[in-house]
Amino acid sequence: MKTYFGWMVLVGSLLLAGLPARAQHPASRADSLQQRLATAPPDTSRVLLLTRLAYELAEVDPVASARHARQALQLAHELHYVRGECQAYIRLGVGLRNTGDFPAAQQLLLRGLRLAENLHDQSTIATVYNALGRLNSEQRKFRPALEYFFRAKSMAEKTGNRALLTRVTGNIGEAYAQLGTLDSATTYLHAGYRLDLEQHDEVSEAGDLRSLGDIAARQGHPQQARQYYLHSLQRAQTVTYMLAAVYLGLAELARTAGHPDSVLYYGRRALAAGQQHHYPANVLDASEYLSRAYAARRDSAAAFRYLALANATRDSLYSQAKTIQMQTLDFSERVRQQELADQQAQAAARQRQNLLLAALLCAVPALVLLWRYGRLQRRSNEQLRELNEAVTQQKQELQTQRDQLDASLTGLRAAQAQLVQSEKMASLGELTAGIAHEIQNPLNFVNNFSEVSAELVEELVEEQQRPARDAGLEAELLSDVRQNLVKIHQHGQRAAGIVRGMLEHSRTSTGERQPTNLNKLAEEYLRLAYQGLRAKDKTFNAELRTDFDPALPRVSVVATELGRVLLNLLNNAFYAVHKRQQQSEAGYAPLVTLQTRRVGAQVEIRVADNGTGMPAEVQAKIFQPFFTTKPTGEGTGLGLSLSYDIISQGHGGTLAVASQPGQGTEFVITLPA
Incomplete structure (x- = not known):
């Protein structure tokens, strides 16, 4: 394996050393724009600088790109600078697309498209079409993406926009590659790569090289694919959006070549790149790939961990609400485009009629004019009839689309129910260690008392076989056996209760709130969380302190969802005291406190x-998705984000945190009573 990695590093170094010097990369251009912004006055030139900076950072730092686009939009609004607003909407839409907020991105891009249409700016319209194509590609809707790309390509060629033509040509090739049309994909990608070199576009070059590597790998040319990937990787150092995809390509080559350790190495690099640079789509692809890789190695724990990360990321990207919102926006845009086309057709028809009428008035006597007018009227009636037929057909098509959307909504609801159950089973997996430890205690008691009872029965039989039987001893032995049977029954009931609770947790939940004893629920999850950590590290001990309000009323909640929140907060608490205990601090005693109380109507x-x-x-x-302070592999950064959503959106409550470094942390859940 060391030889394999050394060979890879050597090839990568030779490739990088042999590449020609290029123009200034996006990060350098962004630094130059930042310096100009420092002295730029708050006028239209500053708006254009901000939108240009957002463009340069879109594939490098999408969060910063969106921030600068918002600043440009606000200033353009204040200056009533319509062209600046148009550019800001487009740049903000691209930035939000790269961060995974697809509905907001599409809405902003469509606003920019309408402004560009009002300005009759063909070059900007082509830019929006390319961005909408990329947005559809991110959602794996490659046929609609190609429609937008070809519109953008046609307009870029007409307006002579070589920079846009460079990117859209490669985008067409990538879409064909995803659809499996490899001949067309190769043609467009090679054409796009030639334009990349001509325009010194490192962003487009990194993407085109990565797609060419994918095609070479699929055609069974691993050496050629590796060359493309390494070349793309050198460009992707300044185009962070491409890093994860290139690493996954190298991981797949390693898997095909039979190097499982390299598969995991590149897969983790891909996941780290997506998390570090805030690209949820890359996080989803990398976590799904790692889950399959670990499953192939029969490491079910790691496979399940990465599968949970993939499911959570997929839900954040493609939730039911976002999907419906995207479908609604698509439908509205199609209707708008159709209405615009109809208006243009009607305007052209009216113009033709007016021109014809003027010609008749100038060319023929009044009698002939009346005759021609009648003929023209009949033609108009025919056109109106044809138009009515077209409108009727359009209504039928719209009804068909509505029916398809209804069917999609039904499927999405079913998928949502399955995801909820899957998430519930995931939380059940986290509880397994604690439940196993809990159920082991009563089983140990049952085994011990059974062994003692068997010995007592043997003594009783021996006593009965003696000629001189001791009635007092027999009664004492029978009393001991009876007491042991009572204890066996008690501990058996305790184990049965634990199993019943586990089965109730695994059943499909309706998601409806039920009046719940919060004291009992909190105590149960405190015990399970503690025993779960003890099952992993038997040397760990901590003081558990509870302060439950005995007068606390039953609260209407979804018990399983609230249990997930409590389990996450308690796991974090035990993690924190465990880490501090490992620092060997003198006199330190781990302490976790759980308290309930009523405060007014809450x-x-x-x-x-x-x-x-x-x-x-x-x-x-702390409540942002994918943010975590834990080392790689120990946390996904989604636990507190999901907990916050469950409390605030699912239960109408609040989740707050207070903490001091070196002193501890307190989370406060507030719910309506």
């Missing part, structure tokens, strides 16, 4: 620890 659940604590800058990001 109830509070407080989870506190005396662990490592968090600084203010970490607290500000």
